[in-house]
Amino acid sequence: MRTTAYTHTEGDHLQYANRNACGDCLQAGPVNSASCDWSRWPVGTIFRVQETGETFAVDDYGWALSGTNTIDLYKPSRSAMNAWGTRRIHLEIVRWGDVQRSLAILESRTKFAHVRRMVSEIKSRYAELAKSFPLAPANPVASAPPAAAAAPRVAAEPPPPPRAIAVATVAAPSSPGGFAPPPQTHPLLTPFNANAPR
DSSP, X not given: OEEEEEOTTSGGGGGGTTBOTTSSBOOOSSEEEEEOOTTTSOTTOEEEETXXXXXXEEEEOOGGGTTSOOEEEEXXXXXXXXXXXXXXXXXEEEEOOOHHHHHHHHGGGTTSHHHHHHHHHHHHTHHHHHSOOOOOOOOHHHHSOHHHHHSOOOTTSOOOOOOOXXXXXXXXXXXXXXXXXXXXXXXXXXXXXTTSOO
């Protein structure tokens, strides 16, 4: 997946200060803000970058991202933004976003061409976007209270069912659409329009 980085002090973001498209503050910390085309990844989608372990939540969009498969990752400073640059990553979907909320936010802003494009694509793909997607494996010990985490597992307890990791990878140039399955057997998180400009 192609990623870029942005920060709130860039010229085209100054009018919004440190606010995202949802009207909240841009996040930097355990969960960071991400900007993308909401017809590809609805608002509220949470994903983890495999290479760095960072977690991001989709809460922003930008005119240059509409119609593309690029995700713009929020960085709290220009130096962090420049250090990230442009990178290809593998991502794990932790939680799929809310298509209805995406439409509710976007439909009041359709005077902008990039928003109209996202709304049109969301409506044409609503059933696909609204369904559940495979999620990253849950770590029950990490999310359990300390006493439960320390308690030994009962031998008769069946293991939790396996959960898939959604991964997008770039294929060899000869592959149609620019995407091909990775060597693992995990399902792919494939973007809607593989031929969109990048």
